[in-house]
Amino acid sequence: MIFVTVGTDLPFDRMVKVIDDWARRNNRRDVFAQIGEGGWEPEFISFSNFLQPPEFVERFKSASVIISHAGMGTILSALHYGKPILVMPKKASLGEHRNEHQTATAKRMLEMGNLNVAFDEDELRERLDHLDQLVQPKRIGDAASDSLVAGLRSFIFKGC
């Protein structure tokens, strides 16, 4: 199963349209998308506007590949569950987000070598045709880095 998600609320038609078209051309019935509110509705793949967190987790766990906007919540979940993830950054210049941080984050995370990025629709089409070549992520644990946890504990318990 391929699980597609655009994040919590804002739609991401540019990504969903490419995926819907790809699925139709390849007769892929194993794609499910969470598409947000008020956007374009897919014609071929099944979808939901919003998923309650437990259903989101179930969809996530049972997926073989995650395709999503470049949101850190989804990226962290993919790394936690060890799922290959292909992200496409939302662009503020196209009204998809409030600033361009998704492109910046995607570049940085790409340097760390743990995810796959399609910066535009053409790259997305290309990557969809070769999903078996996605980078398999190194799994991350349940929690933040030890140094961050230790710093916060020191602040909470010792005040510095």
Place this chain on the structure above:
Amino acid sequence: MIASSTAGQRPKVLAIASGGGHWVQLLRLRPAFEGCDVVFATVREGYRGDVAGSEFRLIPDSNRWNKFALLRTAFAVFCLIRKEKPDVVITTGAAPGYFGVRIGKFLGSRVVWVDSVANAEELSMSGEKAGSFVDLWLTQWPQLARPGGPEYLGNVL
């Protein structure tokens, strides 16, 4: 005025964030709260199950584009902090978390801003603003740390 914790007492922590990635990141800080009485506050009822066994409070969501919603969130956060009197307020953003640290500071809590890991090239707007008054100001990217600015101690990865 909020009494600070004394020896032998469990510190009370309010951990507050909006939804999506902010909430996911807040959850990943949980080992820092072991030995504390923690109240989690966020904007979606559906997240309650993520912190089963801990106190959970729902607050109305908002962002900086809707002034009325911002006021409603601020008022809810004010009431929450007045009631819970946390020793420490910690947030990973965004607007509800900003109110958490702003109002928490005003009411006598010690407050922490952990800027989202999604901000790799510049701090979030609320993160920049929070820097002027928070007790601990953190970025999750070393290249954004600077003297007189946010510190880097690690990240949620």
